[in-house]
Amino acid sequence: MDSTAPMPPAADSASDQFYCGYRPVAPSLRMTLAVIVIVLIAAFVATAAVMSRQHGDPGTGVWHFGTPREFVGRIVCEPYPMLLIVPKERGDVEALLLVEMGKFGGGQRALPRDGQWARVTGYLLERDGRRMIELLDGDAAFAAVDRSAVAGADRIEAPPEVHEVADQEMFGEIVDTKCYLGAMKPGDGKAHKECATLCIRGGIPPTFITRDNFGKRTYYLITDPAGRAVDERILPFVADPVKILGTVERRGSLLLFRIHVTTIQRM
Amino acid sequence: MSSGYVAVQWNRHKRVYDIIVALALSLFIATFFVIGRLMYRGEHAVSDEILLMRALGACAFCSLTVILCIGPLARLSTRFLPLLYNRRHLGVATFLTALLHAVVAIGFYHGFGVLNPLRSLLETNTAFDSLASFPFQLFGLAALLILFVMASTSHDFWLRNLGARGWKRLHMLVYPAYLLVVLHVALGALQTQSSSVLLTVVLAAVSLVGLLHVVAGMRELRTDARTRDEPPLRGEGWVDVCGVDDVMEGRGRVVCIGTRERIAIFRHNQSISATTNVCRHQGGPLGEGRILDGCITCPWHGWTYRPQDGTAPPPFTEKIATYRVRVVGKRVQVIPTPLPPGTAVEPARIDGSPHG
Numbered sequence: 001m002d003s004t005a006p007m008p009p010a011a012d013s014a015s016d017q018f019y020c021g022y023r024p025v026a027p028s029l030r031m032t033l034a035v036i037v038i039v040l041i042a043a044f045v046a047t048a049a050v051m052s053r054q055h056g057d058p059g060t061g062v063w064h065f066g067t068p069r070e071f072v073g074r075i076v077c078e079p080y081p082m083l084l085i086v087p088k089e090r091g092d093v094e095a096l097l098l099v100e101m102g103k104f105g106g107g108q109r110a111l112p113r114d115g116q117w118a119r120v121t122g123y124l125l126e127r128d129g130r131r132m133i134e135l136l137d138g139d140a141a142f143a144a145v146d147r148s149a150v151a152g153a154d155r156i157e158a159p160p161e162v163h164e165v166a167d168q169e170m171f172g173e174i175v176d177t178k179c180y181l182g183a184m185k186p187g188d189g190k191a192h193k194e195c196a197t198l199c200i201r202g203g204i205p206p207t208f209i210t211r212d213n214f215g216k217r218t219y220y221l222i223t224d225p226a227g228r229a230v231d232e233r234i235l236p237f238v239a240d241p242v243k244i245l246g247t248v249e250r251r252g253s254l255l256l257f258r259i260h261v262t263t264i265q266r267m
Numbered sequence: 268m269s270s271g272y273v274a275v276q277w278n279r280h281k282r283v284y285d286i287i288v289a290l291a292l293s294l295f296i297a298t299f300f301v302i303g304r305l306m307y308r309g310e311h312a313v314s315d316e317i318l319l320m321r322a323l324g325a326c327a328f329c330s331l332t333v334i335l336c337i338g339p340l341a342r343l344s345t346r347f348l349p350l351l352y353n354r355r356h357l358g359v360a361t362f363l364t365a366l367l368h369a370v371v372a373i374g375f376y377h378g379f380g381v382l383n384p385l386r387s388l389l390e391t392n393t394a395f396d397s398l399a400s401f402p403f404q405l406f407g408l409a410a411l412l413i414l415f416v417m418a419s420t421s422h423d424f425w426l427r428n429l430g431a432r433g434w435k436r437l438h439m440l441v442y443p444a445y446l447l448v449v450l451h452v453a454l455g456a457l458q459t460q461s462s463s464v465l466l467t468v469v470l471a472a473v474s475l476v477g478l479l480h481v482v483a484g485m486r487e488l489r490t491d492a493r494t495r496d497e498p499p500l501r502g503e504g505w506v507d508v509c510g511v512d513d514v515m516e517g518r519g520r521v522v523c524i525g526t527r528e529r530i531a532i533f534r535h536n537q538s539i540s541a542t543t544n545v546c547r548h549q550g551g552p553l554g555e556g557r558i559l560d561g562c563i564t565c566p567w568h569g570w571t572y573r574p575q576d577g578t579a580p581p582p583f584t585e586k587i588a589t590y591r592v593r594v595v596g597k598r599v600q601v602i603p604t605p606l607p608p609g610t611a612v613e614p615a616r617i618d619g620s621p622h623g
Contacts (some may be wrong), residue, residue, distance in 0.1 A: 018557045019349040019567045022281045032346050041291045044329060047468065048295040051325045052302040054462035055318075060310045164409075184375070185314040190400065191459040194391040198380035216320035236393070240400050267399060 025124040059128035060187045061182030068136055071096060071121045072145055074151055076158050078255070080205040081110035083120050083133065086152025092146040093155050093252050097132040098122075099178050103195070105203020106135055109142065118266050121145040125181040128217055132181050160252030170257070171267065172176040172210035174222065174238045176200050180207060193239035200238055206230060208244065210256050220257035222247065273539035286355040287359050295326045299320055316375045321456070324367035328363040328452060331445055332472040339483035341567075345555070348566050362418035372404070387484075389559070392501075403454035410447035413440045426548065435550055451607040491523040505593065505600040508532060511539065511617050512597065519563070524603040530590055532599055533563055533574050538614035540574035541590035541601045547608075548606055553587070576611040 037038070073085035074097075081098040098106030098120065122133040135141040147153050175200030177180040181188030183197060189207070198208045202263055208220040224230050227249070246259035292582065300324035307313055319553050337354055338340045340347040377384035382391070388408070394400035417438055418427075426434045449469070457466055508522040514534040521544050529544035531554030544554045551567030558564070562580055563570035579588040586609030591602040594615040606612065 013503055016567065017345060018564075019345075019352060020559060020564055021349075021352045022278055023559070023568060025280075025349075029349075033349055036346065036350070037287055040333070041294065043286075044333070044422060045294050046297050047329055048298040049302055049326065051301040051465060051468055052322070053306060054460055055303055055313055055321075056460050056462075057307060057311055062310045074293075103381070150439045159411050185312065190403075191455060193400070193401075194404070195376040197391050198377065198382060198387055200497045202381045207346075208326075226357050235391075240394075240397075242558065266394075266400065 010266070012088050026199050034230075035222070035259060038247050050107040052222065058186035059127060061125065061185055063134075064126075065134075065184040067123065069124050069133075070119055070131060071138070072120045072150050073117070074150065074153075075110055075113045075116050075118055077107065077111050077114040079227055080221070080228050081106040081198045083118070085150075086155055088151070092139070093151075093152070093160065094131070095254050096120075097177060099132060099134055099204050101134060101137060103176075103178075103199040103202040103204065105205065109135065113142060113144075114228065115145050117153070119145050119147050125178060125183060126215060127181045132177060133135060134183075158200075159256075161250075163250040167247050169211050169243060170208070170220075171241070171243050172204050172208050173241060174200075174234065175209055176204045176219075176238070177207045178204045180209065181203065188239065191228065192240060197238045198233050201235060206234060206238070208259075210213045218255070219266065220255050223256050225258050225260055227256065227258055230259070230261065237264045237266060243267055270359065281353055281356065285356055285360075286348075288357050292326055292330065292360060292364060295370055296322045296471060299325055316371060316478060320368055320371040322374070322451075324456070327361055327365035327368055327581055328448055328469075329472070330357065331441075331448060332362060332476060334358055334361060334393060335441065335445060335476045335478050339479035341453065342483040343486065344478070345566065349465065351567055352569070358414075359418045359421055362414040365414055369407065369411055378579075398454070399458070401454050403451050403458075406447045406451035406454065410444045410451060411446070413444040417441060417444075431550060445476070456547045479505075488519070491529070500620040504602045504604070506603050507598050507600050508594075509599050510597050511594055511599055514539070514599070517558045519554040519558075521610055522601075524601075530601060530603065531556075531563070532592070532601070534617075535561070535574055535614070537617045539592055539594055539599050539617065540590040540614045541599075542572065542611070543590075543605060545587070546570050547585045547587055575614055576609055578609045 017026060017031060019034060027135055030032065071083055071085050073083045075098075076082055076084055082095045083098055084093055084095055086092065087094055098110050100106055100109070119142070120135065122135040125132040125134060146156070148157065175188050176196040178199055179192065179196060181187075184192065186192060187196070206222045208222050210218045210220070213266055214217070222230055225247070242256070244259050244263045244265040246257050249256045249258060268587055284466070300318050303313055303318040303321070320413040321590055334354060337347060339348045341351040343415055373384045373388055377391075378385040380387060388404060392400065392402040394402065398612050417440065420437060429437060451540065452469055457469065497529070507533060508524065508530070509520055509580070514520045514532055516534050519533045520530045521529050521531055531542050531544040533540045533542070535558040542553060544552055546553050546565040546567065548565065548570045551565040551570070553563055553565055556564045556566045558574065559571070561573070563574050564571050570579070572584065572585070579585040588605035588608050589610050589612045590605060591601050591612055592615050595618055599615070
């Protein structure tokens with residue numbers, strides 16, 4: 001060794017913060033690492049808290065899943081399967097849409113019972129006073145009853161009052177009624193588009209939701225111009241902001257929007 | 268570095284790393300979920316499955332952001348090298364989090380219907396001509412496939428079979444994957460929840476990744492430019508690269524000659540050796556490593572090579588290129604033509620007896 005050449009400082013193993021994954025960690029590095037890890041985890045959790053506070057209010061829909069209820073009334077299948085009842089607290093006829101579990105409408109089991117008086121059992125979904133029954137699986141969902149056992153049978157049988165409004169153009173969103181009433185929250189918007197499309201494709205009735213300047217929602221059950229269920233041409237517009245030209249019709253407690261699918265415009 | 272393959276070569280460091288990763292991801296998901304539950308309660312409550320899906324997606328996005336920050340942070344400060352050391356574990360955990368996000372989203376949004384969930388995912392929304400309605404899920408699916416390929420090849424078995432360069436190229440796909448994730452978030456969550464705070468968080472994350480890469484890259488360029496200024500000497504191709512006192516005992520120094528590959532100069536036992544700066548494993552900067560137990564030790568993952576011949580100690584077999592080196596007076600000189608990997612070159616003594 002050249003004795004005149006000063007020896008440069010060697011890496012001091014105690015202070016050297018070099019890390020090697022199969023060797024002991026220097027005490028000074030251990031402290032540095034502890035600080036880095038604590039800061040990173042704190043930042044990570046704080047980010048989670050900030051991001052989670054950005055959820056929008058999904059609305060007031062409720063799905064009483066796990067608590068089956070019975071309703072007695074008359075099954076009607078046009079434009080969509082529903083049970084007409086007269087609730088004690090209302091006094092007028094209410095239409096409870098019928099759907100199956102999953103993303104299926106109630107048509108398959110309701111159609112053979114069209115016009116029958118029945119006790120229907122299932123899970124209630126409700127939002128803004130609109131109600132729907134998700135039918136129980138199996139035979140427990142339907143039981144035939146005598147007309148005399150149904151409260152308000154006369155009013156149910158009477159032809160509903162129909163008020164037709166002139167054609168009008170409205171802005172809003174086409175949703176699947178089941179998710180929007182509480183099966184999925186939120187049950188609208190872009191992220192829910194495929195779910196809503198699949199629901200409507202499976203027979204769940206589509207509803208057109210409009211909002212006035214104060215945010216108040218109005219629900220229109222969508223039908224074709226003849227008042228029957230709409231076909232699959234509506235699917236590409238589900239969950240998008242759209243403008244639709246159609247005819248509004250109030251039929252009893254139901255508000256229908258009779259539309260030509262060809263008039264739907266994506267905004 | 269390994270002489271055989273096992274799923275994970277566990278040691279205490281890896282266990283601690285994985286426990287910290289699991290703790291951080293779990294805390295993120297739990298915090299997100301609990302705050303989401305507390306914000307809207309009763310009839311206003313967000314569905315649990317939606318909350319879980321959002322928590323997993325947000326966690327995967329933030330975790331991927333951290334992964335991309337670790338690389339440049341480690342270039343800027345050696346304090347972050349321990350995070351880099353087992354980064355692939357964080358990568359696999361991120362992929363699993365993203366996979367769970369996809370499973371929950373596909374299960375609830377696309378399941379229980381008339382179509383197979385995957386068919387529904389690919390077929391239901393075809394509004395490719397509309398930015399507002401664009402099927403953003405496809406961006407997420409493409410990113411998930413890339414992360415799957417990366418996670419499934421995050422093992423030295425694949426590193427050896429694909430070659431360091433091929434493996435590195437494959438894993439550079441993390442950048443397109445991140446871009447796809449950002450598009451997925453921008454056209455999905457940001458359009459669905461019109462929150463300026465959420466937009467700010469995403470922009471901050473993307474900016475942080477970009478800024479750190481630019482700063483680290485500029486620092487590399489400055490370092491290269493500084494070491495490149497050394498004028499070549501005449502005759503026999505020797506190039507003066509640095510002074511012997513520029514290299515600390517037991518450490519290395521990176522030099523860059525012209526546009527050639529960087530060279531790592533090491534000082535060990537009062538001798539100077541020169542090897543390529545590129546580790547055979549993942550291209551780590553050997554010159555920023557240390558001499559431990561007489562071997563050059565890569566700062567990224569601890570791969571080791573003997574300075575005198577660039578060969579890994581037995582039972583390992585990896586080899587790196589070496590360079591002819593000599594000490595003239597107080598200066599270190601090398602011939603900047605790499606010798607075949609594993610070529611023995613006697614280290615140059617600092618006491619004034621140059622070898623070449």
